[in-house]
Amino acid sequence: MLALRYTWRLPQSHGLRFNARRALQTVAAASKIPEFAFAFDIDGVLVRSSDPLPRATKALSYLQSQRIPFILLTNGGGKHESERVADLSSKLDVQIDTSMFVQSHTPFADMDQYKDKTVMVVGGDGDKCRKVAEAYGFKTVVTPADILSAYPDVWPFSQQLLPYYSNFTRPLPAPIDPSSPSTSLRIDAVFVYNDPRDWGLDAQIMKDVLLSKGGVLGTLSSKNGDTSLPNNGYQQDNQPPVYFSNPDLLWAAKYHLPRLGQGGFREALEGIWAAITGGPTKGVELQKIVMGKPYKPTYEFAEKRLIAHRKAITQTNNKDLDPLRRVYMVGDNPASDIAGGNNYTSPYGTDWASILVQTGVYVEGTTPEHQPRKIVGDVWDAVAWAVAQEKWS
Ligand SMILES: [Mg+2]
Structure with missing residues (x-):
């Protein structure tokens, strides 16, 4: 109070003192972490x-x-x-x-162990998610649509979409050739980046990868269904890990009722997986890593x-x-x-x-x-x- 009275009598220096004090306070606040x-x-x-x-x-x-x-x-x-x-x-x-x-999908950016491998990116609009993965540093990125474009018989029900897919699909880095597994297309990790647009195609290709021998497309693991193995032999033959980026079953879109999200696709895939493998009643689970809040x-x-x-x-x-x-x-x-x-x-x-x-x-x-x-x-x-x-x- 004394200082205040003092500065009132000296309006010019009051301005100076006040500013100096404020400046000091600001410095103190800024230096407090x-x-x-x-x-x-x-x-x-x-x-x-x-x-x-x-x-x-x-x-x-x-x-x-x-x-x-x-x-x-x-x-x-x-x-x-x-x-x-x-x-x-x-x-x-x-x-x-x-x-x-x-x-x-930001945490995928830190998964350096797959950046020089062949990864499959699932979901998203067009091939935007492939481009995101490439921006993260993944060098060889395959999408289910690339596989469909090269081998339309892989999922006959999406063949009418081939003209659309041709806008962004790319040649596969290797052919699907089960007679020569060492030179055939092999997927080292599957990343579901965003909500799949073509659930049927994506579920079919993911199922193929999950049942394959070591992630080689077109092969079938002989361990599948072997009850002497953990998970009845499913996903016990060096199949690639599967990552889901978003667990949300539903999301609020412009429509007045909630829409199915990436979690909806995962539930559908889990249902297919259970139907094929016997599922939880037989002690089989879909082994996967689910990320996102x-x-x-x-x-x-x-x-x-x-x-x-x-x-x-x-x-x-x-x-x-x-x-x-x-x-x-x-x-x-x-x-x-x-x-x-x-x-x-x-x-x-x-x-x-x-x-x-x-x-x-x-x-x-x-x-x-x-x-x-x-x-x-x-x-x-x-x-x-x-x-x-x-x-x-
Ligand atoms: Mg929110």
Whole structure:
């Protein structure tokens, strides 16, 4: 108060002193490194039906001004991260870097062990997902449509689509020749990047790969059905691993009722697999890796990204940086965002605190099937609550 009275008498120097003090406070705030961060779902949190939600820009701009790290974590996909980020940055009027954006298939980008192998990419519009995989560094990418174009008999029911497929299919890197397995087309990993468009073709080719000997197309493993082996011999003969990027059974599209998502395709494939192998009643499962929220691999990947992003924006020597203590997972879907945040156990001991917003899937007044740490109105309320918890000023 004394200082204030003093400066009132000296208006010119008051201005100087005030600015200097503000500058010092700003420097102090900027040099304070937050030990908490945010992971935001996109649909129903930041945007809805591709329109930005009110106060989303305010929330993200505030975090950037405070150098509080955040990433965006979505089960969506089908386009390269740079394309989605450019679109979102302009919609929200917030500068977002590609490294802050984790979509369903982003973790595939780190799977270096397959980059020099032959992988099969399933799903998506045209061959956009092949191009995404190539941008990730995968050198030999085959799609089910490439196989259909080379061997139309592989799935007779899609032959009427060949004129459409011819717009983007490519020659196979090797022929399908079961008489010469060593030179025949061999798939080393199957990645379902996005929702399949031609379920019949994709299910047929995936079934063929799963029953093959060592992933060689056109072969059949002699171990299939051998009850003396684990899983009755299914997927016991060096068949490639199968990765699904998104577990969502249903998704909200423009139609007034929910539409089947990638999870719907997986359920269909599991049904076919059970019918062929005997399924769970015979002790046979479809061995696969499912990623995307609420599954652990996605949260693990997201946490690594957050830690790297925090280092980048604080420009601090790794050894000087205190560990990240808490991540606030902000989402609108109790079954994915909240369940995933609640169930995830960080290998670094980071506490994941879930916050449920009411601007998307979750409807106010109902009991969420997975209880978040806090229910708030919208994304700004989520940030304000978290920042208050952290006593950040
Ligand atoms: Mg959502």
